[in-house]
Amino acid sequence: MVTFRTGVEGDYDEVNQLVQRAFLNDTQGREWAEEQALFEPDRSVLAVDGDQVVGHVGTFTRDLTVPGGVLAAGYVTVVAVAGTHRRRGLASAMLTRQLREIRDRGEALALLWASEAGIYGRYGYGLASRRLRFEIDRREVRIDGSRFDKSRLDGLRLRAAPAAVHRARVAEVYERVRPSRPGFASRDDRWWDYRLADQAWHRGGAGPLQAVVCFDGDTPVGYALYRFRSNWNDSGPNGEVGVMETVTATPAAYTMLWDFLLNVDLTRTVGMWLGAIDEPLQYLVNDVRRLGMGMGDGLWARLLDVPAALAGRRYATEVDVVLEVVDELLPGCGGVFRLRGGPDHATCEPTADAADLRLDTSALAAVYLGGNSLGSLAAAGRVAELRPGAVATTAPAFTWTRAPHALEIF
Numbered sequence: 313m314v315t316f317r318t319g320v321e322g323d324y325d326e327v328n329q330l331v332q333r334a335f336l337n338d339t340q341g342r343e344w345a346e347e348q349a350l351f352e353p354d355r356s357v358l359a360v361d362g363d364q365v366v367g368h369v370g371t372f373t374r375d376l377t378v379p380g381g382v383l384a385a386g387y388v389t390v391v392a393v394a395g396t397h398r399r400r401g402l403a404s405a406m407l408t409r410q411l412r413e414i415r416d417r418g419e420a421l422a423l424l425w426a427s428e429a430g431i432y433g434r435y436g437y438g439l440a441s442r443r444l445r446f447e448i449d450r451r452e453v454r455i456d457g458s459r460f461d462k463s464r465l466d467g468l469r470l471r472a473a474p475a476a477v478h479r480a481r482v483a484e485v486y487e488r489v490r491p492s493r494p495g496f497a498s499r500d501d502r503w504w505d506y507r508l509a510d511q512a513w514h515r516g517g518a519g520p521l522q523a524v525v526c527f528d529g530d531t532p533v534g535y536a537l538y539r540f541r542s543n544w545n546d547s548g549p550n551g552e553v554g555v556m557e558t559v560t561a562t563p564a565a566y567t568m569l570w571d572f573l574l575n576v577d578l579t580r581t582v583g584m585w586l587g588a589i590d591e592p593l594q595y596l597v598n599d600v601r602r603l604g605m606g607m608g609d610g611l612w613a614r615l616l617d618v619p620a621a622l623a624g625r626r627y628a629t630e631v632d633v634v635l636e637v638v639d640e641l642l643p644g645c646g647g648v649f650r651l652r653g654g655p656d657h658a659t660c661e662p663t664a665d666a667a668d669l670r671l672d673t674s675a676l677a678a679v680y681l682g683g684n685s686l687g688s689l690a691a692a693g694r695v696a697e698l699r700p701g702a703v704a705t706t707a708p709a710f711t712w713t714r715a716p717h718a719l720e721i722f
């Protein structure tokens with residue numbers, strides 16, 4: 313018989329083996345120091361059959377930047393069920409218990425990256441952010457000089473080194489940018505260890521992790537993390553730059569860093585897998601088509617405390633709306649709420665007033681970070697307009713200056 317329990321410290325190895333098998337990973341030669349340091353056993357739910365762990369869901373404790381604020385969130389991770397025990401409800405049982413535990417800790421929402429996009433909607437998650445992949449034919453692409461004022465680069469300088477050398481500067485820039493960019497997550501030392509981890513298997517055949525930092529005087533104002541992949545073919549050099557993330561406090565730093573990344577001798581391609589959906593590079597280059605862009609999904613979000621989540625963000629325009637939120641999995645998380653908000657204030661409370669809009673919790677999650685338009689969800693029939701005009705007045709409020717961007721898979 314399968315039973316469920318909370319994890320303990322000694323579970324890591326068995327859980328990790330289960331997870332690696334479930335994700336079809338070859339574990340040979342891998343060490344897990346950085347991953348193990350992130351393990352929060354008391355936030356794991358395990359399924360156990362006899363003496364064997366056959367299922368696992370984990371949670372990390374982190375803060376998420378939302379439009380105009382930062383909220384504690386449960387970061388859901390390494391969901392796995394043994395191949396011998398699938399499609400008999402184990403994941404559903406663990407994921408539902410996990411959502412209740414996240415809510416009971418007072419975290420207003422759960423977040424995850426999905427291995428397959430078909431899995432999580434049934435648990436109330438909505439796709440809240442997207443990413444752009446880039447595969448740039450770098451010889452065809454350059455920063456278009458007519459689109460920016462070169463004098464803005466005066467006084468800036470770049471310094472490139474193995475990433476570990478620049479760790480403090482990189483973390484300093486990230487902390488400066490994080491509070492204002494929806495989708496960014498808090499990174500303590502353990503998370504920097506994970507992000508900068510550089511064992512052979514983290515490299516995926518490319519070289520060591522590099523950082524290039526942009527300084528304005530002595531102040532770091534931007535950085536890029538990247539790897540080179542050396543390659544040659546019959547025509548000569550065919551190397552690649554693989555960009556992991558670029559974080560910048562100013563447009564000038566962004567321009568200077570991308571100019572550097574696009575001009576590495578002996579390379580032909582610049583790739584980035586987790587670019588922002590509104591990546592400014594699109595608006596800077598001479599030939600946008602040659603950026604080789606493709607869209608992917610990003611963060612999935614699940615609201616667990618609707619009033620706290622809605623009052624915890626800010627709104628692009630003044631809004632006063634009554635939302636009926638339908639939550640089939642956790643009915644206690646749904647209800648009718650009046651949201652009053654604007655660029656510098658927000659309140660949200662249960663109300664007995666008639667609802668203006670009705671939507672399910674996954675549709676609300678989809679618009680929560682400003683990554684999808686409420687109007688688009690309404691066009692899909694996912695938002696019911698109970699008071700005529702309510703979509704038109706509410707949709708602009710849920711947008712934000714920048715699209716949400718999740719920088720790393722956890």
Ligand SMILES: CC(=O)SCCNC(=O)CCNC(=O)[C@H](O)C(C)(C)COP(=O)(O)OP(=O)(O)OC[C@H]1O[C@@H](n2cnc3c(N)ncnc32)[C@H](O)[C@@H]1OP(=O)(O)O
Binds near residue numbers: 404430
């Ligand atoms: C945040 C993350 O960690 S994402 C990683 C998820 N894990 C993986 O992809 C690893 C490989 N897969 C697995 O380990 C398992 O197949 C899991 C964890 C995805 C599902 O575990 P199971 O115990 O089989 O799920 P369970 O029996 O509870 O089924 C849950 C529902 O999800 C559905 N489902 C499961 N996998 C998929 C899928 N890949 N695509 C679409 N639907 C799926 C099931 O059909 C079921 O639907 P229903 O309730 O409408 O009948």
